[in-house]
Amino acid sequence: MVVTGVGLVTTLGGSCAEIRSRLASGEVAARRPVTGASGLHVAAIDGFAARPHFRQPKALKVTDRKTQLAVAAAARALADAGLADVGERDEWAIVLGCSASDLQSAELARALGPLGPPAPERAVDDLQFFAERILGRLNPLWLLVNLPNMVGAHVGIQLASHGPNHTLTGDWIAGTQALGEAYLAIAGGEREVALAGGADAPLDPFDLGCLATRRPLAGGRPFTVAEGAAVWVLEERGHARRRGARELGEIRGYSSTAAVGGDVPAAIRRALSSALAGAGDLADEPASARVESAARQTAALSRELHHRLGHALAASGPIDGALRLAGMAEASTAASAAAGLVLAIGTLGQCAALALAGPECS
Amino acid sequence: MKPTRAELRRQVAAMVADALDRDAADVSPYASLIDDLGAESIDFLDLQFRVESAFGLKFTDDELWRGSFDLADPRWVEGGRLTPEAVEQVRLRQPGYAWERFATGIAIADLPRLLTVETIVDQLERRLAATGVQAD
Numbered sequence: 001m002v003v004t005g006v007g008l009v010t011t012l013g014g015s016c017a018e019i020r021s022r023l024a025s026g027e028v029a030a031r032r033p034v035t036g037a038s039g040l041h042v043a044a045i046d047g048f049a050a051r052p053h054f055r056q057p058k059a060l061k062v063t064d065r066k067t068q069l070a071v072a073a074a075a076r077a078l079a080d081a082g083l084a085d086v087g088e089r090d091e092w093a094i095v096l097g098c099s100a101s102d103l104q105s106a107e108l109a110r111a112l113g114p115l116g117p118p119a120p121e122r123a124v125d126d127l128q129f130f131a132e133r134i135l136g137r138l139n140p141l142w143l144l145v146n147l148p149n150m151v152g153a154h155v156g157i158q159l160a161s162h163g164p165n166h167t168l169t170g171d172w173i174a175g176t177q178a179l180g181e182a183y184l185a186i187a188g189g190e191r192e193v194a195l196a197g198g199a200d201a202p203l204d205p206f207d208l209g210c211l212a213t214r215r216p217l218a219g220g221r222p223f224t225v226a227e228g229a230a231v232w233v234l235e236e237r238g239h240a241r242r243r244g245a246r247e248l249g250e251i252r253g254y255s256s257t258a259a260v261g262g263d264v265p266a267a268i269r270r271a272l273s274s275a276l277a278g279a280g281d282l283a284d285e286p287a288s289a290r291v292e293s294a295a296r297q298t299a300a301l302s303r304e305l306h307h308r309l310g311h312a313l314a315a316s317g318p319i320d321g322a323l324r325l326a327g328m329a330e331a332s333t334a335a336s337a338a339a340g341l342v343l344a345i346g347t348l349g350q351c352a353a354l355a356l357a358g359p360e361c362s
Numbered sequence: 363m364k365p366t367r368a369e370l371r372r373q374v375a376a377m378v379a380d381a382l383d384r385d386a387a388d389v390s391p392y393a394s395l396i397d398d399l400g401a402e403s404i405d406f407l408d409l410q411f412r413v414e415s416a417f418g419l420k421f422t423d424d425e426l427w428r429g430s431f432d433l434a435d436p437r438w439v440e441g442g443r444l445t446p447e448a449v450e451q452v453r454l455r456q457p458g459y460a461w462e463r464f465a466t467g468i469a470i471a472d473l474p475r476l477l478t479v480e481t482i483v484d485q486l487e488r489r490l491a492a493t494g495v496q497a498d
Contacts, residue, residue, distance in 0.1 A: 058383040058400065061408070136420075140407040 001186045004245040005081025005233035006322045007073040007197075011043045011226050011309050014076065016326035019309070028308050031224050037212035042203050043226040043310030048072070055158050062144045066098050067154045069229035069315075070199035074155045077195060081233035082245060089161040093194040094152050095182040096167055096231070097174025097314045101146040102204035111137035151199055155231075161195075173256070174198055175230070176317030176344040176352035180254030182234050183354075192239040197318035199229035226310025230318035249325040249340075249358045253278020259349025268295060271353035272343060279340070279355035298341040317344040321354055328358030365490070370483045377412045378479055381405055392458035395477045413482065419489055426485050427477055433470065444468040456480055 006016060011029035013019045031041040050068035051057050053075045060068070074094075078084045111134055122129045144150070152167035168174040168181070175198015182196035202211065202225055211225055240247060255274030259267035272291045305320055312319060321342040328340060340356035365373075371391060379389045382399045395401040401409075410426050413419070433439050438448040449468055453461055456478060464472065 058405075060383065061381070062404070139411045141404065141411075144404065 001183055002235055002237050002240050002245075002250045003232055003248045003325060004235050004240050005077045005079075005083065006248065006325070007076030007078070007080055007229075007231045008319065008322060009045060009048065009069045009073050009076070009199075009227075009229045010312070010319055011045055011228065016322055019323060020326060023305075023308055029224070029226060029310050031310060034208055034212070037208065039222040040208065040212055041222070041224040041310075042208070043224050044203055045069070045227045048227075053158070055160070059154060059157065062141050063150065063154050064102065064104065064145050065201035065203075065227065066199045066229070067151050069201055069227060070096055070098070070151045070155050070197075070231065071158045073197065073199065073229035073231040074159060074195055077197075077231040077233050078159065081235075082243075083193075083233060087160075089159060089163065089193075091163050091192065092161050093164045093182060093185055093191045093196075094156050094159075094161055094166065095164075095178040095185070095194060095196040096152045096155060097176070097178035097198040097318075098151045098167065098169060099171055099174065099200050099202060099207070099313050100169050101148060102202065102207045104142060104145055105204055105206035107138065107142055111135075155195065159195075163191075170314075170350065170352075171346040172311075172313045172316065173344040173346035173350055173352040174314040175200075176321075176342060176354060177256050179232060179234075179251065179318055179321065179354060180256060180352060182232075183251040183254050186234055186236050189236075192236040194234045195231055196234060197229065197231035198312075198314040198316075199231075200313040200315045201227040202313055203227060224307070224310040226312045228309070228312030228315040228319055230315055230322050232318065232322065247359045249328055249356055251354055252340075252357050253355035254353070256352045257350070259351070262349065264345070264349035264351075267349045267351045268343065268345065271351040272298075272341065275341065275353035275355040279357065294341050295343070298343050302343065317342050317352065317354070321356060324356055325358065328356065331358065367483065367487065370486055371479060373416060374413065374482050374486065375479050377409060377416070378482075381408045381412060389479060390458070391480045391483075392456050392460075392478050394460070394475050395479075396475045397463065398460070401477075409482075413486060417486065417490065419486075419493070421485075421489070426482065427474065428485075439470065442470050444470075452476060455484075 008014055008016065008019065010019055012022045012027060029043040031043040034040040034042055048069070050060060050072060053072040054060060148169050149167040152165045156165045168178050170177050178196045178198055182194035185191045186194055202208070234251070235245065253275040255271045257267045257271040269291055272295055276290060276294065302320055305323065306316060309319065324340055324342065340358070342354040342356065344352045375386065375389045378395065378399065379386045382401055382405060384399055388399065393399055406427065410421060413426065414421060438445060444452070444467070456476070459476070459478065
């Protein structure tokens with residue numbers, strides 16, 4: 001299994017080369033504080049235009065911002081892989097991750113706004129009242145925008161890809177899980193080509209309200225939430241070589257774990273151990289020491305990246321991983337295990353980890 | 363205030379252009395929403411909501427799209443197709459429509475393809491009149 005293309009839409013650019021260059025020059029994504037949420041900042045992607053990436057622009061009205069970012073990233077990934085003009089896409093898999101819907105809260109608030117007491121109580125148990133007074137004020141397309149599978153669905157529609165189509169909504173780890181699940185589908189021989197990654201645009205008041213609520217649980221540290229998307233093209237190695245594709249690297253191991261009894265460190269250790277076990281030959285240290293060392297190093301790398309770009313939630317793992325792959329491709333010597341590890345940690349300690357290898361290891 | 367037919371046509375055409383992501387110049391009064399402008403089923407939900415919101419009306423089921431046909435009337439429909447008399451009537455109502463696409467007649471299943479800005483304005487005008495607002 002090899003990675004043959006990466007498409008990015010981030011606060012510091014739309015390609016690994018651009019982002020790495022801006023990071024190297026010390027740039028930090030522009031951000032603004034969220035009023036009423038001390039320490040919480042948002043970093044938006046200024047000037048992003050979705051229309052050029054849509055084969056059918058009419059679909060823009062039924063897509064939210066994260067879906068539009070995903071479509072753009074997918075189009076860039078295909079171009080990067082040299083697959084933009086390939087017409088036969090029926091057997092491709094699409095696996096994308098995102099946070100749950102932001103509910104288009106401005107539109108929802110407008111529909112709910114005119115209700116005064118005691119109407120809200122009636123709305124709970126009176127279906128006709130709910131339909132007429134609330135749903136009746138919402139454009140019927142609101143539902144289509146907010147269905148949980150829309151990110152994958154619209155990428156498939158815009159790319160005219162008729163194969164299996166999955167949207168994972170596992171919060172901050174969803175994009176990393178999507179890459180892992182696509183990797184398993186190819187490694188297991190089910191698919192020859194998959195587009196996978198994540199997208200999020202959590203700058204809506206509903207999202208920000210949820211993040212502000214969670215921050216005390218994370219110790220209230222300063223946090224910048226960002227828009228972003230990253231989609232990778234994964235291919236079975238023989239398929240890639242038959243068409244002469246450039247190889248950017250590979251995924252060698254993947255694991256997803258859940259914390260039990262609040263033991264998040266154990267979930268992290270198990271995720272990293274399993275992912276590294278897939279990578280196998282990347283280090284000679286004892287397994288436990290390797291995991292501890294890799295956990296510290298990968299966490300430090302991710303923290304720095306999240307500080308500079310902002311944390312794009314479900315897209316953060318795929319963005320992080322894409323930059324690691326680019327770094328490994330550039331390195332003249334074999335990369336360390338930590339350089340190729342991506343770790344995502346989500347709500348209630350769910351974890352996902354990927355072990356990557358650069359092209360020189362392939 | 364009574365909107366003129368021209369004003370209704372302008373407002374509806376703008377809604378259609380926006381909902382179907384078309385240039386205003388493409389949305390001529392007799393352009394078929396489906397055949398010429400690419401409308402799909404979800405677009406009709408969207409358009410109905412826009413018309414209802416803009417004019418403070420509620421249309422039931424397919425009222426906005428049905429036209430003035432009585433499909434149970436044998437003078438209008440026979441064997442699942444519009445009768446020659448009905449075809450003549452609908453052609454008179456939409457003189458600018460591309461009728462050549464129905465050279466062999468009009469089946470009931472084809473009726474959504476007859477929807478245009480003008481048919482929406484017709485229904486809108488009827489409803490506004492029924493609520494006491496008449497277009498000049």
